[in-house]
Amino acid sequence: MSRRRVLTGSGAAALAAGTASVGPLLWVPPASAAVRPGGVHLMYGKNPKHRMAVSWSTPAGVRRPRLELGLDRTYGLTVPAESRSTKDLGTVYHHVDLRRLRPGTRYHYRLSHKGASPVTGTFRTAPKVQRPFRFAAFGDMGVNAAAAAHVALIRRMRPKFAFVVGDLCYADTSGGTGVGGPQTQDFRVWDQWLNQIQPSAGHVPWMTTVGNHEMEEGNGELGYSGYLDRFQLPGNGVKGAPVTYSFVHGNVGFIALDGNDASYEISRNLDYLGSAQDQWLRRELAEMRSDPEIDFIVVGFHNCMYCTNLVHGSDGGNRSRWEPIFDRYSVDLVVNGHNHCYERTHPLRDGAPVIEAPRGAVIDSTRGTTYLTAGGAGQAVYPTGGRPISYVSIEGGVRVPETTEWSALTNEVHSVAFLDAVPRNKRGVAKLKLTALSTDGKVIDRLTLKRRR
Ligand SMILES: [Fe+2]
Ligand SMILES: [Fe+2]
Structure with a gap:
């Protein structure tokens, strides 16, 4: 592929889009060349075949932050970055929306600014034709040894992307409760986290959603300004x-919701979207x-609809808003975090199991929706399983006991879930295969969802 084709070939040219204005501040950088780009992370745009956002940071303002892009290391296209400053931190975040x-297609990129030693990497856009692919699913990572080990595990498993269901770095330990005041916040943790994930997120997209810990007190009305800066x-x-979105990869459609908008347990942002989010969800x-x-x-969203763990249990707000919708449209898999553990339900309709799905089961996914809690990605695990009786938070945050016959399997070790999507075979059967791994790579759960067209 020639450099000329990268720049001008039919449909091949990468153009930088003006990025959405989500609270960027006008930044006038001081001359500073000694700083190096860090915290590199990728995100698909709404069409993963054609769009990719590359984001990175520098510890201070820099002149002419830019990305060079090409099909090899001669690059060929230079795209200026949009830079955003953030609350209480000198770090500046740079974004290019390709x-x-x-x-x-595999692309090479090089990130730099005036006088900097550049940082290089590669990424691949989603394929045009359907192929088997893997993605990772997890939440509640933080900055710690287990999280770092999981980044290495994710690299070894070679997913095409990660679907990350909130509670990313815990820069605000109050978790949207407002308890503890400003001393619960240390925004430097964001950069530690972004540097921790760069070995994976600099090469495959990390499609993140917001958890309760992304509601940072004093950081915008919803508390999401710090997240949106980054x-x-x-x-x-x-x-x-902007924290909600959808995309399609191969034969799988993904929807990222704002679970905080429907949480009875931590109600800081309850109903700020309300029916608008539900209508959008139905349309999607x-x-x-x-x-x-x-x-x-x-x-994917953060709060658990079905989890027996006694720290957070299940959230009746998310259930009441979305369970009828998931049932109606036969959603196959819901990924949640929040409880720092692993748990999976049997396939459910109207809150009741429709099939037994023990470890290793192969099930017809049209029968019911499987709910996954994948909150064991790094933060201290919650060794507090609640079966056979747990509780659900109802309006006002009141915890009401309930039996948990919907729970198929729990595991209280650190873990990451991986899903392999397989296109339809000659008989028209497609598969989505779940494999949950502990930090050391041991299989803690397997499940195969099948769907025929
Ligand atoms: Fe968490
Ligand atoms: Fe959480």
Whole structure:
């Protein structure tokens, strides 16, 4: 591939888009060349075949932050970055939103600014034709030894991307409760986290959602300003809620919701979107279900709809808002975090198990929705399993006991879930295979979802 084709070939040219204005401040950088780009992380745009956002940071303002892009290390295209400063920190975050990329193509990038020694990397866009692919799913990572080990595990497992369901770094340990005041905040932790994940996130997209710990007191009305400074999100979600989005990869549709908008347990941002998020969710699901290319639908958000762990239990707010919608559109898999453990339900309809799905089961996913708690990605685990009786938080945060016959399997070790999507075979059967691994790579759960068209 010649450099000329990268720049001008049909549909091949990468163009930088003006990035959405989500609270960037006008930045006038001092001359500072000694700082090096760090915290590199990628995010797909709304169409992963053609769009990728590359984000990075420098510990201070820099002149002419830019990305060079090409099909080899001669690069060829230079794109200036949009820079955003953030609250209480000198770090500046740089973003480039690349469009019109070629599908299934490996790109080389180089990040630099005036006088800097550059940082290089590669990424691959989603393929044009359906192929088997793997993604990682988890939440509640933080900055710690287990989290670092999981970044290495994720690299070894070679997913195409990670679907990260909130509670990313814990720069605000109050977790949206407001308890403890400003001393619960240390925004330097964001940069430690972004540097920790760079070995993976600098090469494959980390598609993040917000957890309760992304609601940072004093950081914007919703507390999301710090998150929005650091991530260049796809921007195709609910109007006024850039933390929500959807995308399609191969035969799987993904929807990232804001679980805080529906949480009875931690109600700081309850109902700021309300029916607007529900209507958007219904529209997305209807569109995905009518798309002949999509077999499976995976929805991700932070709060647990079904988890027996006694620290947070299950959230009745998320249940009441979204369970009827998930049932109606036959969502295959819901990924949650929040409880720092692993748990998986049997397939459910209207809150009741419809099939037994022990470890290793192969199930017809049209029968019911499987709920996964994958909150064991690094923060201290919660060794407090609640089966056979746990509780659900109802309106007002009141915890009501309930039996938990919906729970198929719990595990209280650190873990990361991996999912392998397999396109339809000759008989029209597609598969989504779950493998949950502990930090040392041991299998703690397996499940195969099947769907026939
Ligand atoms: Fe958490
Ligand atoms: Fe949480």
